[in-house]
Amino acid sequence: MTCEKDIDRRGQTAQGDEDDGDARTGRRGFLKDVGKAVASIGALAASGTALLATKQTAQAAAEPGPPAIAGYDWNEHQWGYGIDATRCIGCLRCVEACKAENDVVPTAHHFRTWVERYVWLEGEERPHVDSHSDPDNVAASGSEKEYRFDNRYQGKKVYKAFFVPKICNHCRHPSCVQVCPTGATFKTKDGAVLIDHSYCIGCQYCVQACPYGARFFDPRTQVTEKCTWCYHRITKGLKPACVEVCPVNARIFGDLNNEASDISKFVTENRVQVLKPETGNAPTCFYVGLDKEVS
């Protein structure tokens, strides 16, 4: 009996094993199901992407016209900026004009453009560098809204000194645009690097990514701010405010597409250089008269 029972049980057991295989509820079956599921999800995702892609290709094929700016076609221009540091007198009219024109935060520490002073004293290896936001310079002007360089080196033995205006370089390969997670900052077809404030989430990745320190965070609006080359002026045929007010023509602006423009002449008639070429950012802001310490 016992033996029969055993056999029977074994039979049962054997039977059970076979049933399992048929129903495919084993490991193999499971893997097959997962495979199917992944494939179907993949297909879904692929079709979704394909849908988006078609939408985009359709748009690209339609070749969108230039942005709706009256009397202005950005395909016709390629703006460039020039700075002749040998002319700068450090009057800081550009910094004040920029702030007035663009309603920049009215404190000494928020600015879209600035001017640095490099001074080597006799016997010293490294230059002293300051700008309008230096506390002593703010004290000299007596206001956070007006700027002037104090005369701190008067009477000292100065080996060499000069001023260097700085501004966003409107790079051809801007790192700020690369890191922006929302597409808030972008490069326009005419060469300007702009910020769409309605898409900026204020994460400040771009502030850190910029090798030139050209961006800052606006505490009033909680978004990042930067030079726009006065996009509202240049699209109306005017020059940026800083160029407009410079009394010594140290700042030059114009259309690189136009051979007769100020900037084309500036670039072709001078030996120009850019700041930090090693970053690969390819600035469109060209300098004359920099020393090797300037970066």
Added chain:
Amino acid sequence: MPQHIIRLIIVLTVFLATALAAKVYFTDESFYRYGHYRGDAPAELAVGDPKFRGPAYCEKCHVDRHVQWNTGVHKGVKCEVCHTPADKHPATGKLPIPADTVKLCTLCHEKMPGRPVSQPQIVVQDHPYPHEDRLECITCHNPHSPKIGAELPAEALAIQCVGCHGAQGEGVGAFPALADKSAAYMIEEMRKYKSGLRQNPMMTPLMQGLSDRDIEELAKYYAAMGGKSAAAPTAPTPAAAAVAQLTAKCVGCHGAKGEGAGTFPPLAGKDVDYLRDQLANYKSGARQNPMMTPIAQGLSDEDIARLAEYYATLGAGSASAPAGAAPSADPATLQLTARCTGCHGAEGEGMGAFPGLAGKQTDYLVDQLNNYKSGVRANPVMTPIAKGLTGEQIEKLASYYSLLKSKQ
């Protein structure tokens, strides 16, 4: 398939579908138009009125100071650098005249390491102050043309006077004559305006733009005119034949009597030296103009002198025929318009904030002038002018300007 796996697949599918739908829904329609950004953003950023309007905007009204600035070494320093942006001017009032000129001027001219040697710089403590009591740069320097040794001649400075005080300083309406005053008196009064001891909305800012030397020159200039204006010079008709031949080249554009037409400036009554110099400049090429240059090059020096003399005397001669461009204008009316042209333009075309008069209806102009006269309309410039006009003069002026063609 076990239930929990099916559930997992459903959850994942729903999540993906929702995410995809959300992306499509929330992405701005213009987002991929030009790249990975909102395509409408560039146009939005291009909106906005420029605040710095440039010297051409200022010139429309401040012709006199624009001329001073434009010919001097401060040409590169644009108006709005010192006077602040003009975007809301004149709607919201005057722009500031810098009070602390030492602070302002030293922004660029304080001797400082780093400034290029070509930049004029002073050590403030060592700079000579001839007027120890008034340590202001504008005591000696005209801010619009500051170079000592290259000061403007009195004739150029007087551009800012003639609009109200008349071409010969003879005074117009409520604006006093200058030609009959002594130089010492005028210097004293002009300095009072400059320092603010005497206040006047037109005179104070004008004087603050002049150096002490300019004030002295102007005073001497007008004092030397003494009496000239009183005796209205009668026009001796120049030897007719030769001149008539010469003027044939001028009348086509400048009018039969040199009264000017459209953009072509009037010649009648211009200073004889000025006319001669300008023709000589065209001839030599110092001044370039596609029409004037070839004409002037065809003239001998003697011809130029004759022409200049002819046109200079024409204007002063009250006997000369009425201007061709404005048939209604008799000499008396033209004389009346002298008080209008300074602000409303030579042809009543208007300048900047000053409205055009040309082509306005006669009745409207009469009414407005009467309103100023009676005080119904008040204006610091118009009221005194209108009060100096008789009813008949108002009628004449109104009909004159209504017949001029509006340029708009």
